[in-house]
Amino acid sequence: METKVREVLPGIFLVHLPLPMRPTIVNVYLLRSGDEWALIDTGLNSPESHAAFDEALREAGCGRDGLRKIICTHHHPDHYGSSKAYAERTGATLYMHPAEVERAQTFVPTERPREVIDFFLTHGIPLHRFVHLPRQSDFWAGLYVTKPPDVLIGDGDRIELGERTIEVVWTPGHAPGHCVLYLRRERVMIVGDHLLPKITPHVGYMPGSVPDPLGDFLDSQRKVQEFDVELVLPAHGGIFADHRHRANQIIQHHQSRLQEMIDILRRQPRTAYDVARQAFGFDSDSPLTYQFPATFETLAHLEYLRHQGRVASDVSEEKTLYRLC
Ligand SMILES: [Zn+2]
Ligand SMILES: [Zn+2]
Secondary structure, eight states: OOOEEEEEETTEEEEEEEOSSSSOEEEEEEEEETTEEEEEOOOOSSHHHHHHHHHHHHHHTOOTTTEEEEEOSSSSHHHHTTHHHHHHHHOOEEEEOHHHHHHGGGGSOOOOOHHHHHHHHHTTOOGGGOSOOOOHHHHHGGGOOOOOOSEEOOTTOEEEETTEEEEEEEOOSSSTTOEEEEETTTTEEEEETSSOSSSOOOOOOOTTOOSOHHHHHHHHHHHHHTSOOSEEEESSSOOBSOHHHHHHHHHHHHHHHHHHHHHHHHHOOBOHHHHHHHHHTOOTTSOHHHHHHHHHHHHHHHHHHHHTTSEEEEEOSSOEEEEEO
C-alpha cells in the first residue's frame, strides 16, 4: 500500500493505516516535540497496518526510541488493536480511559452469556433465523491484541510531551470512555471517532451499556463546541475546520432520527428490532453486520426517549415493547 503520511502542522503528522472493512482507513496521528513523540490511536494488529506504520515512522523521522507515549481515544479495534505490539517494542507509556478498559473485555473470546441472548430476544432480534451467530471476538481475533493502559486518563488531565501539553477531554457516547485530545496552544483537536466529517459515529445501546449513551453523546457534542478549535483531526475522513458546525449537523441528524422513531411508534408499540427495520430500512435477510448495529443504534434512541419521558417500555416475559407515553 502507498504510504500516506502528511505533516498537517509543524510536528503533527497524519498517518493513514489500512482497515479490512469500511471505513477502509483509520487516521492515526504522530505528535513530535523535540525528540519525543506521541502516537494517537494504533490501527489494527495486522501485517499490512504494521508495515504502513513502520514506513510512516521512517518518513516522519521518528526513531524506535523516540515514541514515548501512546494515547488511545477509545477501545475499538482500529484505535487500540495494535497497542500491545507498539507499546512493547517501543517501551512507550500507554494511556486510555478506564471505562474503555472495561469495554475491551467484550472482545475477549468467551461463550456468549445467557443475558446477552436474552437481551437480543427481548428486543425482538429473530435469533432463530441465524444459523451461526458470530461473536465479535471471532471476527477480530488476531487483529485485536491489546495491552492494558499504564496510565488511566480522565477529563481535564494533561499529558506533557516535551514542550507540548495534550489536554484530555472526556466525550462519552460513541464509547463510554471515549476521549478527544486538545492542543490548546495549537488550537487543534484530535477527535477520534467523536466528530467525523462525512459519517455519523455509531452510538449503540447494547448489553453492558451505560443507561443513556445517546444522551451522553449529544452532551459531548455540545461539550466540544465550547473549545476554541482551528483544526479538527478525525480518525476517519479528511481533516476539517468548523467543529461547531459539524457538531450541530450531527445533533440535528439524531433529532431527525428521534422524530422518525416517534412517528413509527405513533402507529403501534413495537420492539426495538421492528423500529430499526423501519427506520433503517432492512429486512431479516439483510447482513447481520447491518442488522445488529442498526438495532443497537435504534435502542440508543429509544432509551434516550425513555429517559426524556417521551417513550415507555413494557417488558413481558417474551418481549420488550416501546410505546409513546
Ligand atoms: Zn470507534
Ligand atoms: Zn474508528
